[in-house]
Amino acid sequence: MMHCLDTLQLGRTHIIAVHALETRDGLALFDTGPESTFENVVAAMGKAGLSPRDVRHVFLSHIHFDHAGASWRWAELGATIHVHPRGAPHLVRPERLIESATRIYGDDMERLWGKLAPVPEANVHVMNDGEVAQAGEFAVRAVDTPGHASHHHVYAWDDCVFGGDVAGVTIKGGPPIPPFVPPELDLAAWHASLGKLRALKAKTMYLPHFGRVDGPLDAHFDEVERRLGTWSEALLGMMRAGMDEAEMIPAFAKFEEDDLRASGGTEETVTDYETADPSYMAVSAGRRYFQKHRPDLLAKA
Numbered sequence: 001m002m003h004c005l006d007t008l009q010l011g012r013t014h015i016i017a018v019h020a021l022e023t024r025d026g027l028a029l030f031d032t033g034p035e036s037t038f039e040n041v042v043a044a045m046g047k048a049g050l051s052p053r054d055v056r057h058v059f060l061s062h063i064h065f066d067h068a069g070a071s072w073r074w075a076e077l078g079a080t081i082h083v084h085p086r087g088a089p090h091l092v093r094p095e096r097l098i099e100s101a102t103r104i105y106g107d108d109m110e111r112l113w114g115k116l117a118p119v120p121e122a123n124v125h126v127m128n129d130g131e132v133a134q135a136g137e138f139a140v141r142a143v144d145t146p147g148h149a150s151h152h153h154v155y156a157w158d159d160c161v162f163g164g165d166v167a168g169v170t171i172k173g174g175p176p177i178p179p180f181v182p183p184e185l186d187l188a189a190w191h192a193s194l195g196k197l198r199a200l201k202a203k204t205m206y207l208p209h210f211g212r213v214d215g216p217l218d219a220h221f222d223e224v225e226r227r228l229g230t231w232s233e234a235l236l237g238m239m240r241a242g243m244d245e246a247e248m249i250p251a252f253a254k255f256e257e258d259d260l261r262a263s264g265g266t267e268e269t270v271t272d273y274e275t276a277d278p279s280y281m282a283v284s285a286g287r288r289y290f291q292k293h294r295p296d297l298l299a300k301a
């Protein structure tokens with residue numbers, strides 16, 4: 001049985017989930033949430049009748065702090081942390097990650113993410129594309145799925161998939177959106193990864209932002225794919241019009257808000273999505289992507 005535990009990030013519900021799968025051999029977690037919410041997750045486990053001491057496996061979609069920040073706490077309790085080969089070095093030696101995150105979040109680091117510490121190498125298990133790890137009766141297969149981050153896995157078992165961030169964000173039944181964050185956004189890779197997700201033909205999907213999505217999943221992937229197009233075109237249009245980052249941030253926030261409202265979103269929806277996936281990050285991600293990967297598209301007509 002799968003439990004969806006709410007981390008209650010920043011005191012809000014339905015922003016970041018930790019999924020806990022009961023197996024014949026203890027618990028397998030999918031993502032950990034930030035370290036700042038570790039005690040919330042432990043409390044949610046208690047309510048569900050689960051014991052933190054039973055966590056044997058942690059499958060990380062990627063190493064952004066809202067997904068992997070509490071990994072070291074679970075490693076301390078003896079869990080094996082399964083991770084993409086490009087993410088593993090940053091778990092063991094998080095200094096560079098902390099440095100670059102501090103550039104983005106500054107003094108807000110601790111409030112947003114809590115305390116960061118290395119995961120002992122002995123607790124880290126690197127999973128390559130297609131590799132399977134056995135968690136009790138479940139054969140959990142890693143699928144390399146870059147786009148949101150270059151070091152991103154989704155995990156498939158039976159007819160289920162844990163979609164990470166590349167599969168989109170959907171909160172309280174709201175529209176599925178693609179979370180654009182720097183520095184590794186890659187639109188072409190993202191499209192290819194959605195193809196891999198579709199090919200899994202899973203019936204049930206679990207998302208860190210937020211919870212269970214029941215199939216058929218193609219309509220969900222269609223919506224993510226459509227917004228990969230419309231959102232990146234909006235960002236590109238602003239760049240081609242010569243707007244700088246400071247001008248783009250409110251403009252893109254407005255664009256995203258209009259998009260969410262057009263899909264039935266309320267004031268609350270807009271705030272939830274902004275908390276899970278801030279629009280200023282999309283601007284910085286988009287600018288970096290086009291400047292680095294597609295300068296040809298930026299040339300003035």
Ligand SMILES: [Zn+2]
Binds near residue numbers: 062064148149165181
């Ligand atoms: Zn992420």
